[in-house]
Amino acid sequence: MESYNFGEIRTPIFEETELFARSIGGETDVVSKEMYTFADHSLSHLEWTRNTILVRRSAHDDPIDVKILIQLVDSLVSQAEAATSEGEMPKTPDNARALDRLRALSEATLLVPQTAAMGKEEFELCANQIRAAVGALKFGDLITLRPEATASVVRAYIEHGMQMRPGDQKLYYIGPMFRRERPQKGRYRQFYQIGAEVLGTSDAPAIDAELIEMLTVLLEHCQIEKYTLLINSIGCANCRPKYVELLRAELRKPEIYERLGADSKRRVETNPLRVMDSKLPEEQEIIEKLPKISEHLCDDCKTHYEKLKKELDLRKVPFTESPRLVRGLDYYMRTTFEITSPILGAQNALCGGGRYDGLVELLGGPKGIKGIGFALGEDRFIDAIQEAKKVHPTRTADVFIAWMGESAYPVAVRLARVLRGEKHIVELPPVEMKFRKALERADKAGARCVLIIGDDEIASKQLTVKRLADGQQEKIAEDQLVNYFASKSN
Ligand code: HAM
Numbered sequence: 294m295e296s297y298n299f300g301e302i303r304t305p306i307f308e309e310t311e312l313f314a315r316s317i318g319g320e321t322d323v324v325s326k327e328m329y330t331f332a333d334h335s336l337s338h339l340e341w342t343r344n345t346i347l348v349r350r351s352a353h354d355d356p357i358d359v360k361i362l363i364q365l366v367d368s369l370v371s372q373a374e375a376a377t378s379e380g381e382m383p384k385t386p387d388n389a390r391a392l393d394r395l396r397a398l399s400e401a402t403l404l405v406p407q408t409a410a411m412g413k414e415e416f417e418l419c420a421n422q423i424r425a426a427v428g429a430l431k432f433g434d435l436i437t438l439r440p441e442a443t444a445s446v447v448r449a450y451i452e453h454g455m456q457m458r459p460g461d462q463k464l465y466y467i468g469p470m471f472r473r474e475r476p477q478k479g480r481y482r483q484f485y486q487i488g489a490e491v492l493g494t495s496d497a498p499a500i501d502a503e504l505i506e507m508l509t510v511l512l513e514h515c516q517i518e519k520y521t522l523l524i525n526s527i528g529c530a531n532c533r534p535k536y537v538e539l540l541r542a543e544l545r546k547p548e549i550y551e552r553l554g555a556d557s558k559r560r561v562e563t564n565p566l567r568v569m570d571s572k573l574p575e576e577q578e579i580i581e582k583l584p585k586i587s588e589h590l591c592d593d594c595k596t597h598y599e600k601l602k603k604e605l606d607l608r609k610v611p612f613t614e615s616p617r618l619v620r621g622l623d624y625y626m627r628t629t630f631e632i633t634s635p636i637l638g639a640q641n642a643l644c645g646g647g648r649y650d651g652l653v654e655l656l657g658g659p660k661g662i663k664g665i666g667f668a669l670g671e672d673r674f675i676d677a678i679q680e681a682k683k684v685h686p687t688r689t690a691d692v693f694i695a696w697m698g699e700s701a702y703p704v705a706v707r708l709a710r711v712l713r714g715e716k717h718i719v720e721l722p723p724v725e726m727k728f729r730k731a732l733e734r735a736d737k738a739g740a741r742c743v744l745i746i747g748d749d750e751i752a753s754k755q756l757t758v759k760r761l762a763d764g765q766q767e768k769i770a771e772d773q774l775v776n777y778f779a780s781k782s783n
Pocket of ligand 1: 440441442443472474479480481482483484485486488489490642643644645646647648665666667668669670671672673
């Protein structure tokens with residue numbers, strides 16, 4: 294990524310929930326079901342009182358029961374007042390309204406045992422209103438463990454005024470993301486992404502193509518040859534709404550609607566585009582016959598898409614057009630792409646990305662800033678590398694130092710430092726080992742050489758180097774050691 298002039302950005306592991314809800318979209322699976330969200334506060338005593346009120350079912354004709362409920366409400370109100378005045382609970386109009394309501398309900402309910410003025414139904418109504426008001430209290434802001442990083446990068450871009458920096462901002466990141474999905478091979482609740490984003494005033498298709506080229510170069514560097522790059526354009530704010538309506542009308546036709554599964558039926562209303570990437574076998578035939586977005590793009594989007602394909606050809610990046618590639622996050626427009634790998638099995642999406650030209654503005658940033666990016670699933674990437682090379686990569690030492698005897702130890706410590714300074718990977722056993730044991734350990738560590746330092750070596754000032762591949766041994770003068778390893782590793 295650095296060779297393409299991308300610089301690293303590190304964003305926090307959590308952000309305000311609102312950021313993800315607004316950018317990824319409330320109707321998406323990620324936001325509606327998969328986010329790890331918490332109220333950010335230290336008011337566990339208030340939380341306890343609230344939960345007790347919420348689960349309590351009091352009998353209207355038992356004065357003690359009613360009294361306990363009211364005591365709980367009063368205690369919650371006074372705890373909340375104290376927390377608000379100490380600045381531990383947000384002082385918002387919603388909270389003030391909920392507290393006023395609770396004070397009034399407490400008084401009204403208190404009359405019940407004395408006057409028997411309330412019947413069962415009236416009391417139930419009161420109790421429900423108490424539960425609603427208690428539920429409306431917000432003890433702290435909602436925060437979410439990041440399910441992806443594009444929203445965070447855009448937030449950081451806006452917050453740090455990065456549009457003032459010269460040229461496009463080309464940023465990459467590596468780090469953990471969190472989604473509450475059903476864990477299985479290739480799908481984890483904490484997983485890792487390697488991603489990149491380009492933000493700037495231009496939406497030139499060359500930017501899209503260079504980003505995709507960089508991705509394919511990365512895969513090829515890692516010897517992943519079997520993959521498919523799928524591309525599509527999902528239009529813009531001008532053309533997509535018209536297409537979505539057309540699609541919705543088509544999907545509402547009874548002969549189609551009746552054959553859809555429950556998820557797709559719901560999406561006909563909430564987000565018909567998502568029907569396109571349904572994996573249900575019985576829906577595949579229907580989806581193949583639905584109108585394709587590529588046939589309903591406006592002229593600007595069509596030109597952008599055609600130029601993207603030319604740019605990819607120019608860079609010799611093979612691609613497959615996939616009219617069904619709509620992606621699961623709401624911020625995309627125009628270019629979308631995914632890389633799938635046949636060696637991954639069911640979770641075969643190695644990487645996904647696309648253009649999100651309206652996102653910076655949506656999140657309150659400057660007008661006219663466009664963006665495109667991708668994220669590669671690092672866990673799946675490593676599976677694919679291991680599968681492609683058919684090896685289990687383990688880290689191996691260049692040199693294992695087998696030292697024997699008290700006088701050998703200081704020499705071993707000194708030489709380990711010298712060799713490490715020359716960037717060799719050196720394993721220095723912390724306690725003395727018998728020669729045979731040291732050789733076995735060196736072999737297991739996958740070391741290329743064993744540097745033997747014993748009494749003989751100290752006396753003769755000639756160290757012994759044993760190559761593990763062929764068992765050859767050589768005597769090397771201490772001052773020649775660095776040269777010896779430099780020439781061997783070249
Ligand atoms: P995404 O398609 O949601 O896109 O995720 C990208 C990649 O992350 C997937 O292709 C997959 O390899 C990996 N991934 C997703 N969920 C899991 C999981 N539960 N376990 C393991 N791997 C997973 C995004 O996240 C967008 N932010 C990409 C992007 C960047 N678009 C523009 N810029």
